Amino acid sequence: MFNRRHFAGLAGAAILALSTAMPSFAQDPIVIKFSHVVAPDTPKGKGAERFKELAEEYTDGAVRVEVYPNSQLYKDKEELEALQLGAVQMLAPSLAKFGPLGVQQFELFDLPMLFNGREDLRKITQGEVGRELLDLLEPKGITGLAYWDNGFKIMSANSPLMVPDDFLGLKMRIQSSKILEAQMQALGAVPQVMAFSEVYQALQTGVVDGTENPPSNMYTQRMNEVQSNATLSNHGYLGYAVIVNKAFWDGLPADIREELDRAMAEATDYANGIAEEENARALQAMMDAGTTDFHELTEDERAEWLEVLRPVHDQMSDRIGADLLQKVYAALGTTN
Ligand code: LMR
Secondary structure (H helix, E strand, C coil): CCCHHHHHHHHHHHHHHHHHHCCHHHCCCEEEEEECCCCCCCHHHHHHHHHHHHHHHHCCCCEEEEEECCCCCCCHHHHHHHHHHCCCCEECCEHHHCHHHCCHHHHHHHCCCCCCCHHHHHHHHCCHHHHHHHHCCHHHCEEEEEEEEEEECEEEECCCCCCHHHHCCCEEEECCCHHHHHHHHHCCCEEEECCHHHHHHHHHHCCCCEEEECHHHHHHCCHHHHCCEEECCCCCEEEEEEEEEHHHHHCCCHHHHHHHHHHHHHHHHHHHHHHHHHHHHHHHHHHHHCCCEEECCCHHHHHHHHHHHCHHHHHCHHHHCHHHHHHHHHHHCCCC
């Protein structure tokens, strides 16, 4: 006959036996904190949520992904430090934000008038150059997992921006990229580096006059409410590298890492699949809101932009590395 104590002892032993026999999936959840600076309703925000769903499903709950959007946990520069320290495990910073880490080669994506659309871009992100760039992160204690799209940028301010002369003296917020600094200077503007979370207020109070963004970022931060003019210039690209703390990633049980790789591959396809449409939707919503006047560049105006912006490539070639830049041109099939 079992008495109660006897039963409890047996049950305890059974649980112990079960837990040692089970694969790593049965242990306490492994938590991945995924911090980012944009709204949930953006290509990156949605991609992060999709990764969470898939990662939790594929690991049967052995991994819990906590997504922190809108700079809730950390702002731009702090989030990279937090990742290196292991305070968060996963980020997707824009490719313009790797300079402060000492991996300024990523700034090649900021070169104005470089890509003729997303197909061009894929030649880099899915090619040898893209892989090489991610490898540069390893010595920094970071592993690069994927490239996620946002989109091509538009310029905005509280005055029309049709030709380069319209930028003269305007204070333009930029991300922390020297290429973007050179781009704004080439246009005659005064670039100001600022964390993404501070841009809306800076525009509202006139600390800066304007900025550049893909439409999804502009709309979800309500910047259109404080920018009377925007030009659909598509002069440059904004996308992300999804990165993890290397020690954390390497320390995961192999079966779990495999499932996370699968979740990331699918989340990447998803994020890259929706980005263009999300931006089109955001642009339409801003047009409907009617607070901003959107201008399409005429051919002559575009030629003027090109004339001042294209020299930025040569000017910044040393920063990116002349060889790397030639590789990019070769992959794109352009001469310079
Ligand atoms: C910005 O700072 O403008 C962007 O990098 C924000 C983002 O992550 O899309």
